[in-house]
Amino acid sequence: MALAGYTLSNGVRPLLGxxxxxxxxxxxxxxxxxxxxxxxxxxxxxxxxxxxxxxRGLAFGFHRALDNAGAVGGSLIAAAVLAWSGMPxxxxxxxxxxxxxxxxxxxxxxxxxxxxxxxxxxxxxxxSLPWATLALPLRRYLLVLMLFTFARASETFxxxxxxxxxxxxxELLLLWAAMNLAKxxxxxxxxxxxxxxxxxxxxxFGWAAFGVTFMLLGWVAHSxxxxxxxxxxxxxxxxxxxxxxxxxxDFADAETRGTAFGWYHLMTGLSAIPAGLAFGVIWQLQSAxxxxxxxxxxxxxxxxxxxxxxxxAHSRGKA
Numbered sequence: 001m002a003l004a005g006y007t008l009s010n011g012v013r014p015l016l017g018x019x020x021x022x023x024x025x026x027x028x029x030x031x032x033x034x035x036x037x038x039x040x041x042x043x044x045x046x047x048x049x050x051x052x053x054x055x056r057g058l059a060f061g062f063h064r065a066l067d068n069a070g071a072v073g074g075s076l077i078a079a080a081v082l083a084w085s086g087m088p089x090x091x092x093x094x095x096x097x098x099x100x101x102x103x104x105x106x107x108x109x110x111x112x113x114x115x116x117x118x119x120x121x122x123x124x125x126x127x128s129l130p131w132a133t134l135a136l137p138l139r140r141y142l143l144v145l146m147l148f149t150f151a152r153a154s155e156t157f158x159x160x161x162x163x164x165x166x167x168x169x170x171e172l173l174l175l176w177a178a179m180n181l182a183k184x185x186x187x188x189x190x191x192x193x194x195x196x197x198x199x200x201x202x203x204x205f206g207w208a209a210f211g212v213t214f215m216l217l218g219w220v221a222h223s224x225x226x227x228x229x230x231x232x233x234x235x236x237x238x239x240x241x242x243x244x245x246x247x248x249x250d251f252a253d254a255e256t257r258g259t260a261f262g263w264y265h266l267m268t269g270l271s272a273i274p275a276g277l278a279f280g281v282i283w284q285l286q287s288a289x290x291x292x293x294x295x296x297x298x299x300x301x302x303x304x305x306x307x308x309x310x311x312x313a314h315s316r317g318k319a
Contacts, residue, residue: 018094057191058191162223
């Protein structure tokens with residue numbers, strides 16, 4: 001499933017470079033997201049299956065660090081090619097097929113999944129995990145996470161804000177690289193801390209930091225401040241990326257772990273479209289400043305609900 005998802009996404013994403021209209025762009029982007037939906041839960045389940053419980057925070061933090069490091073490398077290479085080669089942006093996007101193919105080949109030939117023990121029960125019974133059967137702490141966490149996802153509109157809005165402030169394409173790529181480098185530097189450390197002191201403190205810190213930095217983005221008026229706040233955003237929110245996913249593995253055993261991660265990605269995926277629409281509508285009808293402040297306020301609300309509503313249920317369940 002992970003291989004199928006990565007193959008689909010990496011097959012259509014380079015074609016964005018030759019999209020000649022917004023309907024074609026929408027179709028390609030939608031196929032890319034289908035691939036993400038196919039791969040995300042199985043990939044996270046593979047990470048959890050391959051990792052002892054006591055270092056799952058580290059494992060997911062390291063995974064997020066490498067993911068962000070890839071964004072850094074891709075952005076810097078694209079910026080260098082655009083600045084020094086004269087190659088048009090559409091050709092640079094087409095060349096992204098090369099690392100995409102390398103990644104697919106690595107999954108196909110470099111990952112060995114442990115075979116599942118034979119069972120006489122139908123597969124559908126093993127993977128079935130209706131909402132009503134989810135543990136109460138998991139349901140509360142997913143609902144709060146859904147609210148937080150309403151705040152976590154696409155980070156490309158930060159890039160769009162830079163475009164509004166007059167930054168060039170190369171500078172925007174460098175900004176994107178710097179922001180992801182900041183997240184990469186703290187993601188692994190956040191996972192290590194989650195294994196030592198618990199996942200909730202790191203999640204709360206990351207969500208609250210998201211709220212504060214998005215509030216600050218609402219007051220940014222020139223590119224220099226945008227650089228500073230975007231990098232601060234990356235450094236602080238990176239701590240929560242690993243623990244946020246590692247917590248899911250605490251709620252499920254090996255037989256239902258993939259489905260639990262499926263619920264996680266379903267809830268975040270369902271929230272992503274209305275989150276982006278709401279952010280964009282506020283930006284269009286009011287201003288970018290108010291859009292960022294709205295997202296920051298929602299993130300702070302989600303952090304409070306996590307601490308006072310979702311996490312107490314988890315603590316009682318462990319007791």
